[in-house]
Amino acid sequence: MIVGTQKPLEEIWDMIKGFRKVLVLGCNTCVAICHAGGGKEAEILASLLRMKASLSGVETTVRHAAIERQCESEFFEPVMDEVRASDVVLSLACGVGVNFLADKAGDIPAFPGIDTAFFGAVEKAGIFKELCAGCGGCILHLTGGICPVARCSKSIMNGPCGGTSDGKCEISRDVDCAWYLIVERMKKLGTLEKLFEIQPPKDWSTGLYGGPRKVVLEHITAPEPPEKGKESQGGM
């Protein structure tokens, strides 16, 4: 899932303090699961902003709402009146949702309430960790299912570098060395010899560095409108 963390209140306040009618809009999917931007957090943030406004002597109304997913057009319908009645919408969705909302919100600004962090998983309650970088060219079959792109701080393909110590990365004792894990895991799988080969430089063009990406599923995309007269001829 997409993991995010809420921005500091001061930063949010700086974004919205000039606006009189604020809508805090939560997204009840990934960011709700990581306790950063669901309906519950929207309600909490709205309350905090109301108090912040009051303490700053600014007359501001702050309302809150949430929808299932801010990355689907249809889900916005029930809140669009609220959106249009606002001076600014503070979206607690991931960056995807904020972009999407900006497209829909016309002349109403859409601001981010959270920092979208990474694709990750719950390690245990309250701890989320990054496991995939969305590079568009998966090589997990070569690395024991452990991703060096996302989990090695240098994203190297022929690790581990000389900075590893006691299985930890040089950047912090709290970070596991991904390559240490890869070697240990492949030992266990009996496939260590796969690591003897030199991995060639990675093709990064499938990732962020290749420009904005798009996936098109032709079997699902709406076909061109059929010619008139043929519409109801399908057997029922």
Added chain:
Amino acid sequence: MNKVPSKKKGSVLVVGGGIGGMQAALDLADSGFRVHMVQRDPSIGGTMVMLDKTFPTGDCSMCMISPKMVEVGRHLNIDIHSPAEVVSVEGGPGDFSVRVRVAPRYVDPDKCTGCGDCEAKCPKKVSSEFEQGLGVRKAIYSLFPQAVPNTRAIDRKNCLYFMKGRCRICEKTCKAGAINFQDEGKELELNVGAIILCPGLDRYDARARGEFGLGRWKNVVTSVQFERILSASGPYKGEVKRPSDGKHPKKVAWIQCVGSRDPHNANPWCSSVCCMYATKQAIIAREHDSEIEQTIFYMEMRAFGKDFDKYVERAKNDYGVRYQRAMISVIREDPATGDLLLRYAAEDGKLVDETFGMVVLSVGLEPHRDAVEFAGTFGIETNSYRFAKTSSIEPVRTTRDGIFVTGTYQGPKDIPETVMQGSAVAGEVMALLGEARGTETITKEFPPERDLTGEEPRTGVFVCHCGINIASTVQVEKVVEAVKDLPGVVYATDTLYACSQDSQEMLKKIVREKNLNRVVVASCTPRTHELLFQETIRDAGMNKYLFDLADIREQCSWCHMGQKEAATKKAIRIVGMAIAKANLLEPLKSDAVGVTPVALVVGGGVAGMTAALSLADQGFRVSLVEKEKELGGLLRNLRHTLEGDDVREFLKGKIDEVRAHERIKVYNDAEVAKTGGFVGNFETTLTTGDVIKHGAVILATGGMEYQPDEYLYNDSDRVITQRELEGRIASGKSPGTGECYVMIQCVGSREEPNQYCSRICCQDAIKNAIALKERNPDAQVLILYRDIRTYGLREDYYRRARDLGVLFVRYEIDNKPLVESLDNRLRIRTWDYMLNRELTMDADWLVLSTGLRPHPTTGKTGEMFKAARNPDGYFLEAHVKLRPVDFPGEGIFVAGLAHAPKNLDETISQALAAAGRAGTVLSRKSLTVSGIVAKHNRDLCMSCLSCVRVCPFDSPYIDEEGRVAHNEIKCHGCGICAGICPAKAFQVNSFRDDQILAMIDAAMAEGKK
């Protein structure tokens, strides 16, 4: 099965109302028996209520025991007779007649509301027994604020009226008219099927040891006095102060073994608890006062219990407690300062003088002073120390059939073991009286519930004066006036005592007359009175959850005395909050689920077999699962107990009994493969393919003996374990003529990574040492130890070993003995701390006292039943003090070595306890679920699993569709799920978000004028 009318009585007498007696009473009353509790003091509670905190978790003692006391006090099937004593006992198992003398209380419990006005007004001050003389009480009093029953009692010896014929102020004060100076007490004749003795303990009177100056030097206090000093509700409100001048002592000393382990001047036994309570007190003292320097003078650190060694390590490392191994010969006071000068012999033998601001005497435990007469009344034998006589294989049976014993009357012990024995005697009684279950219990009948669907709230408010308790501070009429027009309120009134019988009737009448559908009572705390009022409105045909209690006494009038205006304003807010909530309350159903009256016992060792037999005797079918071909477990390796009981004989008898029992089915070569379900309704599949449906499970997966690799064990045939030595002694191979045996203790125990005491090894070594010496006095036996931990009455054998000439030499962990092999002998070198030099011995045999480990299957089994384990791998009980055989998940219990290392008698006690606890589940036709549970809204739920991860009771789970679902049967209504749920998919009944928000609004609203 046709139920043959039983000749056995379905009621039980519990003599003593301490924590052990309470546990036995609750277990029995919860499983279909009627209980008479006879308590000598005017309140139940015993010793535990006097304690501040408990080791090793630091939990507040009163907070733990108080709800239990309330439960006992309110239980429909427990009658408390107090202050009372048993006069005579006739008859036998299944049918005893008992005469009980109830002493006069001079206060009529039927009329008394417990308001305490009389006590406040009583002019006579008396030194308080409860505060150990550090505080005062009145002549009419309750033992302590949370007393149960909370009916006051007049202390005739100190009452001015009884002494001088005038006063009677209490009588004039009592608006309920409960004072009765003519009370003569009464005598009761009870017919019971079994008797449980738990009279509790006395503490050694340290004034007998004049050299310590107790009673002479003001700043020398007993450990119980120090408990009261530490207690936030005690005489010093938790401030560590000296009795002489109220100053904070900088240095505090604890002196251990005062009155214990001293056959010449005091009691010969070890009191088992003092090392740990002194450690606890030293820790808490530092928590209360960071300047304090604590020193504990001790002979041997007996931290033998579960996680105790870790606790002592924490005391040393995190709390700066200094442990000084030394005997104090004398204490002298500096009259100018009140400081105390202690003289002791340091380890190098030099005499040292050290000054302390305060000294705590760790006084030992002993049987109640009337223990001998007491035993006579019940016709049971005592041992030479006046404890009830029992054996290691029947640890809770007295010498008279049908009479059982629990707690410190059986021998010195701590709280969890007392509680465990409380459940154990309950288990024994259930087995004895199984057929009479349910024959004498009473149930309450209620009228049908009125259907309230669609009605707007019609709330009635009853504001209590509580005599003058509330009314003297809160202007009750003003409160009524202020709330009567609040939304939803259709009726508001005041009442003198809301809890009195006539008020209850009035309340019911008004509910019907005014057609009320919500009731708010504003009086005292819901913790003691909510159930009472809920029952009353239920009696009036209302759902009991349509009630809220506003606490305007404990949380208002009593803490704002003399501030009428402010208190009244606050009371209005409090009542307003309750009304706001009441308006949003909804009737709740208490669901019930059936119970499969079958037990699964995992593990066929002595724990598993004992539990299985007890449950089968109670009348339940039992499936006993043993992974090996044979039953018996670890005990098969043992021949005799320290006390000399023949273990093989005992074990054979048990196995035969299990095999022959018609209600026990044994599955050998079988393990649990998977399990599911919840209390009352488990379904477990075995590796054999058998599927067992059961209502409760006992995990008795046992332990293992540690296989050493230390001290040349793998290199020399002359290095053996205690178990191997036991075999050699039994077969006559040991001792050979003039042989020398050296034993090393704590092999594989009490050091990282196994920082725990294996508890059995000291006795094992001493048992074998005695056997060697008895067979051949010429044999030399030398035991290298760290601390000899022959706790309780086992101390006798330590003394016997020394008398027989067994030598004991202490070693320290950072200077362990060194062993080298010499042809057919072994050379052992160790540092002798007494002589301050190295000792070298050549031995024929080196015997290693190897500790215990949890059985490797413990982890796997635990995971399946979601039973947590401690860092050492032993099962972690639900609460180390009060729920020693339960798991947080209901219907799952633990017994034996799987829980922690323990001796045979303790394993048997725990197994009986597990059976007793399981009996409380299996004996019910159905289990009622409280209405206060979390409700799960699947439409809102995102299955994020936050609830699944945080719930302490495993009630949210992933269902067959792979989504989060909620099992309300397991839910305790704590609401942690609701707190964490990002989708607000959980709401706790009666604590819903809308209700809480409404209460916040009401709390913050300006009160009406």
Added chain:
Amino acid sequence: MKSGSNLEKVLEGGHFAVTAEVGPPKGTSASVVQKKGDILKSCCDALNVTDNQTAIVRMSSLSGCVILKGMGLDPVMQMVVRDRNRIAIQSDILGAVALGIRNVLCLSGDHQKFGNHPTAKNVYDIDSIQLVKTLKTMRDEKKFLCGENISGEVPLFIGAVENPFADPFEFRVIRLGKKVQAGADFIQTQAVYDVDKFAGWMKMVRDRGLDKQVHILAGVIPIKSVGMARYMRDNVSGVSVPDEIVTRLEDAKDVKEEGVKITLEIIDRLKDIDGIHGVHVMAVAWEDIVPVIAERAGLLPRPIL
């Protein structure tokens, strides 16, 4: 000869090589580099110029190399893959060769987190092994990474580093093998203090025959103070400083002298290990000790080839 550099000649000639490290300044002064070059020129066969070491911005390695080259010294250009993508790397290599640089040492580079721009974006387009292979392809096949041809020769003596003390120990030799396979001509190792462990590693290296395929120079860092020893022991990942070294320094009257003695003892033992073809002395901010060490270790004079 692949490159004809002095270092290559010394090593191919079977001599025990000595290299040292020159850290360029956090500024524009060429004289800083020249001064260090002056101190080191008579006691070393080649001088490494570090590349924004520990991710702290300094004068570029290429410039430092050019300055040393101008003094008639043989520079080793260190190149990390942290800051350049494959385009920049190859372009810099072309320029370096054009300016007469012949030795290149390929490294991953310390993570920017440690440096003075911790919020920088790193590159890590290719890793150090891929860099070695890229240089070999450029030299031997005269082709860029993309396969297109390079005009002109690319005479390079390719170096790589290895840390025998990092985890997982047994995989380190395998990884060294990958570097050799990728085309490394010489290896400079992380600083050695635990000679026993290092010897164990070298045995694994010899068992795989790698010592025959590549010149291994053992890294040495003289310790100047007790604090530095403790810091290296406790905080520098992948460096293993035995406690007894710390104790020796703690007990020493003259810590610097003791540090030198320890270094000499280590070099002495390294010389006896089969497959060690030289030492690489990294005297960070203590360059003037290198001639002393070289002298006392009997490594002078340096061969002139």
Added chain:
Amino acid sequence: MKPQSEQREAPSIEKPHGIPDGWEPNILAFACHYCAFAAADLAGVMRLSYPASVKVLRLPCTGKLDYIHILHAFERGADGVFVAG
């Protein structure tokens, strides 16, 4: 999916100002039924005195407490919130 329609009114918080004489903070305590609420009872039993402006709201466990409960109290004018469990 339905948007969360329930909305709170605009807040009625005063602007910060100096503390007037005799002012007592308005404090709401959230207390666990099993411990802190029992402790509050005990305080009464022991006749310990504290300002009457402190009010206690009983929860089944402080784990039930939600951020919004605290914030709501502040929005309604609480000067302090005390969570004990």
